[in-house]
Amino acid sequence: MADPSHTIHEHDVIVIGAGGAGLRAAIEASASGVSVGLVCKSLLGKAHTVMAEGGVAAAIGNVDDRDGWQVHFADTMRGGQYLNNWVMAEIHAKEAPARVLELEAWGAVFDRTKDGRVLQRNFGGHKYPRLAHVGDSTGLEMIRTLQDHGIHQGIEVYMEHTVTTLLKDGDRVVGAFGYDRERGRFRIYKAAAVVLATGGIGRAYKITSNSWEYTGDGHALAYNAGADLVDMEFIQFHPTGMVWPPSVRGILVTEGVRGEGGRLLNNKGERFMFDDIPDLYKNQVAKDDEEGWRYVLGDKEAHRPPELLTRDHVARCIVREVKEGRGSPHGGVFLDIAWIKEKMKNAPEHIKKKLPSMYEQFKELANVDITTEPMEVGPTTHYVMGGVRVDGLTQMSTVPGLFAAGEVAAGLHGANRLGGNSLSDLLVFGKLAGEHAARWAKEHGQGHIDAEQARDAEREALAPYERDGAENPYGVQSDLQEMMQEKVGIVRNENDMAAALDAIAALKRRADGVGVEGHREYNPGWHTALDLANLLTVSEAVARSALDRRESRGGHFREDCPDKSDEFAKHNTVVRKGPDGSMQLRREAIPPLRDDLKKVIEEQK
Amino acid sequence: MANVTFRIWKGRGEEAGYKDYDTDITEGMVVLDAVHQIQAESDPTLACRWNCKAGKCGSCSAEVNGQPKLMCMTRMDTLDTSEPVTIEPMRAFPHLRDLVTDVSWNYEVKKRIAPFKPRKPDAPDGTWRMSQDDVDRVQEFRRCIECFLCQDVCHVLREHHKHPEFAGPRHFVHTAALEMHPLDTDSRIGHMKNEGGIGYCNITKCCTKVCPAHIKITDNSIIPLKERVVDEFYDPLTKLFRIFRPKSRS
Incomplete structure (x- = not known):
C-alpha cells in the first residue's frame, strides 16, 4: 500500500523537465496515443531553452545549397573531436531539417530569406550558414511554439513540481517521487516509462549562464537509479559571457554576435584569434580581416573568421589573453560588433535588428551601447556534453524504462558541442525519446510501486527540517x-x-x-x-x-x-x-x- | 557600497505583511540580486520566482516601489535608496506566499484560444513561403516573454477583477500573433469579442508602458483586434450580409 499522504498521479509516460526536449518528447508520446504527464520545476515556458539565442542547426541548405546532412555530420564529429556517439550524430544530421521545418507547421516564425524561406546564419564550427533563427531569441520562439502546440495535445502538466527520486521495480524504473513546490506536498508519479529532460549542471560552477534549475537533477536521478553517465569531463565554457558588472557575470552573450561579424580584441586592439588556428581547422579559416568579412556577407569562396572556431578553442584563447596581461579592465576581452559601421550603412539599425536582446541586455544591465562601443566578455559555464548514456536509436538509458533526451543525455556532442546543435538535439532526440518511451509503455505496462521506497524518499527529503x-x-x-x-x-x-x-x-x-x-x-x-x-x-x-x-x-x-x-x-x-x-x-x-x-x-x- | 533597506511583502494569507531587510548594494546590482542576497544572508525562506536573470523568461515579475517590473532588469541605481525600496508580488493575481502569486489563470485562458492552423504548404516539400515584411508584425508579438506584467497593470483585471470575462493584454497579443500570422486560417475574432471581452479595454496603454519586451501592445495588437471585431460584428454591410448568409463564419 502506498502512503495515503502521497498523492499518486498515474500516466503511461512521465516526462521530467519541460524545456525543448521535454516538451518535444511529451508531444510525441501523446501523439502516439498514450497518457503523458509533464513534470517541471518552473512554470511552463520558463525552462532554460528560453535562453538559447543564436539558432537551431539544420542542414536545410536555404542559404547555401552545398549544405547537406553529410556536411553537418562531419562538422559535428570534428567539433566533438570524434568522441561522439556517431549513431546519434548521423540521426541528428539527417533528421534536424524535418524537425525544424515541422515547427513552422506549429506556428514558429523564423527570420526569412529574400525568397521567403527560413533564413540561416553562420555559427562556430558549421561549414555553411546553417542556423535557423529569430533574431537572437531563437530559444524563446522554440519553447513557445512547442508550449502552444503542446497545451492542445492532452498532456497533463505539473508545474513547479520537483522530482527527488526515481522509483524502481526490480531493474526497471516505474515512476518518480517528488513534491509540489507551492505546498511542499509529496507526490508519486507512476509511469510505465520515464523520460529525463532536465537539462544540465551549470549551477555546480560560480560563473555560469545557467539558471537555478540547472542542478544536475536528471544526471543524479539516473545515476542513483543505476544508470551510466558518460563523458562527464566535457563541459562547455562558452567563450562569451558578460563580465561586468559583477552581478551579471556569466550571463550569455550569443555567438550570433560573432556570426554577424563581431571581432574579439585584446587590450592592445589586436585581433588575437588569428594567432592560433588548430590543425583540424587550418584549411577552413580566413587568412585576414577582409576574407573574414566576406564570409560574414555570404561570399561562398571565403573562409570563416577565426572568431567562429569552436567554443572550446575560443574560450581558451580568451583565457590566454587575460592570463598574459592583455585582457580588458574587468578580466575579459573585448567583443566588438560596432566596427561593422565601417563596412555598412545603417550598421546600428542592422545590429539592433539582428541582435535585439543583446542590445537591450548591455544597455540595461551594463550601460554599454553595443552599436557604438565594444562589449567586455569572458568564458562562462554553459553546457555539459556528458550525461546519461543512451542507446542512440531509442534514447533508453542503461536502466530499462528510463529514457533521456536533450542536455541531460550524452553522446551527440562528444568532447565539444557546436553552437546551434543543442536546439536541434532537443528536437530530434526529444521526439525519439517520446516515441520510444511510449512504445515501451505500451509493451510493458505499469510496474509495481514499492511504498517503502517512497517512504524512504520522503524521510530523506524532510531530513533538513530535523536539523x-x-x-x-x-x-x-x-x-x-x-x-x-x-x-x-x-x-x-x-x-x-x-x-x-x-x-x-x-x-x-x-x-x-x-x-x-x-x-x-x-x-x-x-x-x-x-x-x-x-x-x-x-x-x-x-x-x-x-x-x-x-x-x-x-x-x-x-x-x-x-x-x-x-x-x-x-x-x-x-x-x-x-x-x-x-x-x-x-x-x-x-x-x-x-x-x-x-x-x-x-x-x- | 551602500546599505539599503528593502520592504518586502512576506508571508501568506491574512498573516502576510511588509518585512524590512537590510543588505549591501554594490555596483551594477539589480533588485533580484538584492533578493537573492537577502535569501542567502538572512532569510532562506523568502520566496520568489526567477530563472534566466536576463529579461528573457519573464519569471521574476513583481511590483518595485509600486511599479510592475522584472526584478532582474531593474537596476538598483535607478531607484531612490534613501527610502526603503518596496517589493511586492503582482497584485492582480491570487497571492501564494511572499513574492509568489498564482498565475495559473493565464495558462487556462490561453488554452481556450484556438491554436494555430496553417494553410496547406506552398511547396511540394511541405514548406511555406513568407516574406520578412509579412512576418515582422507577428515577430514583434512573439517576443512576449509571458511575464504577465501587462495583466498585472491592467485595471480591468487589477481593479475590476474581470478575470472570468476578460482575457487581458497578454492574450490579445497572443491572439493578434495568430490572427496576423500569414499562414493561419482560423478566426478567433468571435472568441475575442465574447469570451475574451476585448470591449472592456479602453486603451489606456498601461500595458504597453510596462512591457519589458517593448511590444506596442495597444497600438499594434489590441486596436487592430478591436477593429476586426467591429468589421465582423458591427459593420452594417457585414451585418446585412450575415442576415442573408446566416451560416457564414462567425
Missing part, C-alpha cells in the same frame, strides 16, 4: 561553486582535481548536516538543500572523469597534459554507482565508425 539551526544550505552551495570554478574549470591539472575530490567529500559531509527552518510552502532554503545532493553527485562525476582523462580534448583542457593523445581518442569515460554506493569509473572503447560514415568524414576534410 533546524544547523548550517544554511546557501553557504555549502556557494563554496562548492567556488571550488569547482577554481579546481575543475577551464584549465585543469591533476593536483587541483585530486584536491577537488577531497573537497567534494568534505562538502558532502557538510551537505548532510544542513538545516532549514520554517514551513514547506515555497521554501527556497529547503529546495536549495535538496538540490545540493545532486550538485555534489555531478561534481564528483566531472572531477573523477576529468582526472582520468590524461589529455586535452574539446571542453577538457589539462595544463599537465596539454596535447591530444591517440590512446585517449579510443574511449569514452563512464561512471556508475557501485554496489557499495561509491562512484566507479571505467573506460569504454568507442565502437568503430561505419565505413560509409568514415568516407563522409574523409570527403569533408
